[in-house]
Amino acid sequence: MSRPARTTTLRGAAQPLPRMGLGLAALGRPGYITLGHRDEFAAGRSVAAMETQSHAVLDAAWRLGIRYFDAARSYGKAEQFLGSWLSTREIDPDAVVVASKWGYRYVAQWQVDADQHEVKEHSLAMLRQQWQESHALLGDQLDLYQIHSATFESGVLANGAVLDGLARLKSEQGVRLGLSLSGPDQAALLRVAMGIEREGGRLFDGVQATWNLLEPSVGAALAEAHAVGMTVIVKEALANGRLTAGNDSPRFATQKARLQRVADRLGTTLDGLALAAVLAQPWADVVLSGATTDAQLVSNWAAFDVVWDDDAAATLAELAESPPHYWAYRSALPWH
């Protein structure tokens, strides 16, 4: 029985930071796949309203002590909102870790019901173009630049020109490199990535992967990555909102009742419980909150107060789905 470690010191960082970061996937654009996304923007979804809401949640994160922020080229205006927040609040670059990603282009033109929201392209031309764009918005605040959703199908980990381009960015711009993973092959991809070397050392400094109570299959590979010194960042800890009180799907009722029993026993909420499950993993350096409101963020943050135990781990291990099933469900989530 123990409370989770609250802080971690990332390699190369000036000081320890809390093990919870804020991801901007749902804040940077009007449409997203999380279950309640249609209800969370009381002031509307104009660019100005969403920038105001993003800044409010970033302010709340700062007050809690959150110092790790995650964006991507494809999260609408997330990099722009994060950049304007960093500059208007005069945030010291050494006080925060800023991560972004390249590899998808946002094409929804601020429409929630667009036919297509993002286009994937893992080419050297895309890397060069998106690095320029990310750097223009985030400047030298950008600490970690990640391949967005590396997969075997995209071929990016076998593309020598892209890997050489990344190595050049690292040596010439001093940015750390990472990759995010999606799909049932996360573990296999990570092990390939761990073996890629340039200039006498491992190319990738960090990995961002989906690990949650429904899809924990990448856990052993993440432990290996952590053990060799890669920074491990966990995304989708709430399974896109499925592991929250907001999930009213009748098909999830049995699992929700099991979660609720454990949450009640540990004195927390469903989201607090799911995030505590991540914080209980010694290899998890940072878990991302995907909160879109202050209230969600405060609720997520309370995961640090959960005293996790073996009984919770054993009871909740039974919620794991087969990875192909989990990812098929995830792929079918509608944008709204």
Ligand SMILES: NC(=O)c1ccc[n+]([C@@H]2O[C@H](COP(=O)([O-])OP(=O)(O)OC[C@H]3O[C@@H](n4cnc5c(N)ncnc54)[C@H](OP(=O)(O)O)[C@@H]3O)[C@@H](O)[C@H]2O)c1
């Ligand atoms: N491939 C990639 O690289 C990739 C993919 C996905 C995510 N990410 C990163 O990971 C971050 C987190 O992922 P995520 O937001 O997709 O997943 P998540 O953490 O699994 O889900 C977050 C969502 O859960 C809901 N939620 C949170 N707290 C809640 C509460 N107390 N009560 C009810 N609902 C609550 C909110 O949905 P509603 O707002 O809809 O209510 C929120 O947007 C992203 O922002 C992004 O930075 C990266």
